[in-house]
Amino acid sequence: MLEVSHLTRTFGQLKAVDDVSFDVPTGQMIGFVGGNGAGKTTTMRMIMGLLAPDGGTVTWNGRPITREDRAHFGYMPEERGLYPKQAIVDQLIYIARLKGMTAAAARAEATSLMERFGLGDRLKDKLEKLSLGNQQRVQIAAAVMANPIALILDEPFSGLDPKAVDQMAGLLAERAARGVPVLFSSHQLDLIDRLCDGLVILSEGRMVADGTKDELESRGRLRHRLVVDGDAGWVRDFPDVRVDDVDGSTALVELQGPGAEQALLTEALRRGSVHEFAIVRPTLSEIYREVTA
Ligand SMILES: Nc1ncnc2c1ncn2[C@@H]1O[C@H](COP(=O)(O)OP(=O)(O)OP(=O)(O)O)[C@@H](O)[C@H]1O
Numbered sequence: 483m484l485e486v487s488h489l490t491r492t493f494g495q496l497k498a499v500d501d502v503s504f505d506v507p508t509g510q511m512i513g514f515v516g517g518n519g520a521g522k523t524t525t526m527r528m529i530m531g532l533l534a535p536d537g538g539t540v541t542w543n544g545r546p547i548t549r550e551d552r553a554h555f556g557y558m559p560e561e562r563g564l565y566p567k568q569a570i571v572d573q574l575i576y577i578a579r580l581k582g583m584t585a586a587a588a589r590a591e592a593t594s595l596m597e598r599f600g601l602g603d604r605l606k607d608k609l610e611k612l613s614l615g616n617q618q619r620v621q622i623a624a625a626v627m628a629n630p631i632a633l634i635l636d637e638p639f640s641g642l643d644p645k646a647v648d649q650m651a652g653l654l655a656e657r658a659a660r661g662v663p664v665l666f667s668s669h670q671l672d673l674i675d676r677l678c679d680g681l682v683i684l685s686e687g688r689m690v691a692d693g694t695k696d697e698l699e700s701r702g703r704l705r706h707r708l709v710v711d712g713d714a715g716w717v718r719d720f721p722d723v724r725v726d727d728v729d730g731s732t733a734l735v736e737l738q739g740p741g742a743e744q745a746l747l748t749e750a751l752r753r754g755s756v757h758e759f760a761i762v763r764p765t766l767s768e769i770y771r772e773v774t775a
Pocket of ligand 1: 493496498516517518519520521522523524525
């Protein structure tokens with residue numbers, strides 16, 4: 483398990499990362515979310531030892547992380563790590579050799595990964611000859627080569643088409659299923675929602691929320707949707723109800739007191755038929771907007 487505790491980093495007057503603490507447990511995929519400049523890349527660089535923190539610690543399996551641990555991490559940096567003018571296969575082999583793989587095993591893994599991504603015939607090409615999306619697939623392949631013990635990926639899905647997103651998501655999920663902790667940043671909340679066991683939300687350097695989606699949902703506003711026969715406008719005058727929206731026969735409301743649920747339903751039934759009365763869980767986008775507002 484990777485643990486980040488009270489990490490802090492300032493650049494001049496700016497607190498880019500301010501007392502950030504979270505875990506990336508064994509076998510879990512954790513999404514790292516936050517607006518531009520929130521501090522995600524800076525945090526990842528500190529995890530990887532590329533930037534010294536002003537305060538706080540990074541631990542791996544309960545002890546301070548070492549250079550040797552990090553050497554076995556798979557890291558995809560924001561600025562991307564591979565060389566445009568070198569052959570793909572040579573770079574993938576080089577990276578795997580650094581992590582202790584034999585040349586033959588590295589070549590076999592590079593070939594198998596590239597074939598899996600439909601790039602089996604591009605192995606000897608220079609990276610720059612590939613489209614940007616395909617270059618991105620190679621960058622992800624580089625991070626997962628040689629069985630990394632953890633994956634730290636800075637916006638691995640940006641610029642990928644939906645099919646490539648599915649392929650890469652499948653690849654990361656496989657690694658997580660083998661026990662690898664995976665931390666990746668993304669602005670695509672739908673993807674985080676689909677892939678992640680948990681998420682960490684940063685805003686202006688500070689951690690504003692973390693937990694599983696269920697945990698975050700339960701902290702958010704819970705609303706009910708009521709669909710009746712006629713006009714639902716009467717809910718506006720009903721006690722213990724805060725109306726978010728009424729559109730014809732549909733009302734979206736927040737119930738404010740114990741028993742408000744039963745009282746509202748009873749009143750709706752007294753007035754006619756009820757077609758729907760359901761809890762509306764907040765979407766991840768709504769939770770995100772709420773905690774970063
Ligand atoms: N080397 C640096 N020197 C000065 N300021 C920096 C440096 N690196 C980052 N910053 C500043 O720290 C803040 C956090 O930046 P960071 O790149 O970590 O954010 P981010 O969450 O990754 O953003 P994005 O989603 O835009 O990539 C920003 O205001 C950025 O300008």
